[in-house]
Amino acid sequence: MVVRQPVSFPMFALGFLRLIRVQNLLIVVLTQFLARIFLVGPKEDWLRLLTDRTIWLLSFATVCIAAAGYIINDYFDIKIDLVNKPKRVVIGRYLKRRVALVAHQALNVLGCLIGLYLSKWVFLVNILSAGLLWFYSANFKRQPVVGNLVISLLTALSLIVLAVYYRQNADMLLIYALFSFGITLVREIIKDMEDVRGDARFGCRTLPIVWGLRRTKYLLYVLIGSFVMTLFLTAGSLNNPKLDVIFLILLAPVSYLTYRLVYADTRRAFGYLSNLCKIIMLMGVLSMIWA
Numbered sequence: 060m061v062v063r064q065p066v067s068f069p070m071f072a073l074g075f076l077r078l079i080r081v082q083n084l085l086i087v088v089l090t091q092f093l094a095r096i097f098l099v100g101p102k103e104d105w106l107r108l109l110t111d112r113t114i115w116l117l118s119f120a121t122v123c124i125a126a127a128g129y130i131i132n133d134y135f136d137i138k139i140d141l142v143n144k145p146k147r148v149v150i151g152r153y154l155k156r157r158v159a160l161v162a163h164q165a166l167n168v169l170g171c172l173i174g175l176y177l178s179k180w181v182f183l184v185n186i187l188s189a190g191l192l193w194f195y196s197a198n199f200k201r202q203p204v205v206g207n208l209v210i211s212l213l214t215a216l217s218l219i220v221l222a223v224y225y226r227q228n229a230d231m232l233l234i235y236a237l238f239s240f241g242i243t244l245v246r247e248i249i250k251d252m253e254d255v256r257g258d259a260r261f262g263c264r265t266l267p268i269v270w271g272l273r274r275t276k277y278l279l280y281v282l283i284g285s286f287v288m289t290l291f292l293t294a295g296s297l298n299n300p301k302l303d304v305i306f307l308i309l310l311a312p313v314s315y316l317t318y319r320l321v322y323a324d325t326r327r328a329f330g331y332l333s334n335l336c337k338i339i340m341l342m343g344v345l346s347m348i349w350a
Contacts, residue, residue, distance in 0.1 A: 074153025079126035123170030128192035142257035241286035246336035255330035
């Protein structure tokens with residue numbers, strides 16, 4: 060049980076920023092801006108693109124939906140988080156449950172309204188994202204594979220929404236969306252392996268609980284291999300030599316990830332692999348500058 064004590068406004072603000080994973084939201088903003096400048100282009104006109112209000116609105120709408128998703132996820136997972144990561148619990152400690160639910164709804168409405176202002180297609184993507192995040196938090200994340208696929212799709216949608224709105228160079232946006240989907244899927248399964256103790260205690264049926272750690276590792280080897288092959292085949296179909304070089308460079312940390320996965324058997328080891336996936340994702344995002 061979380062005991063809520065009176066907190067000062069600075070503590071409340073810090074707790075809220077931790078709740079919405081502000082560092083992850085900044086990565087989403089960075090990803091969308093780099094994609095807008097270097098993938099959609101024209102990159103020679105980067106200063107004008109950087110001050111274009113459309114990308115700011117599009118990015119802000121995405122951030123609102125993502126922040127709402129983090130809030131509702133923690134809202135449903137208070138008991139599990141008290142076992143898996145007790146020091147990081149925010150709802151009930153810094154924020155009342157009712158306030159968290161109102162913040163979630165307000166952010167979703169704001170994100171969807173901005174999407175409607177920009178385009179009906181952006182609105183539909185945002186509605187889909189908000190709905191998937193609710194069902195993921197309430198149900199899907201406790202099921203094997205389904206929750207992992209949903210959160211991976213949601214990560215990819217942050218780039219797909221740019222392809223939907225801008226239409227230029229959609230193939231480049233989609234291959235990076237594919238990269239985001241693949242590395243996120245691997246990371247989500249690794250996170251389930253990290254959190255297996257708390258998830259099992261509260262009746263979740265994630266892949267490591269249903270299959271066990273060893274068989275889940277075998278699936279990850281297959282997913283990583285398929286992920287790498289798909290990226291190279293797709294890059295080859297675009298006739299872009301720079302993409303081949305980028306994916307060859309990214310192959311080094313992915314190979315190291317696989318090597319460390321073989322020997323991982325503790326919560327700390329799986330936590331390290333989860334952070335390594337974040338680094339690989341960030342390397343992929345930054346590679347847009349050269350793609």
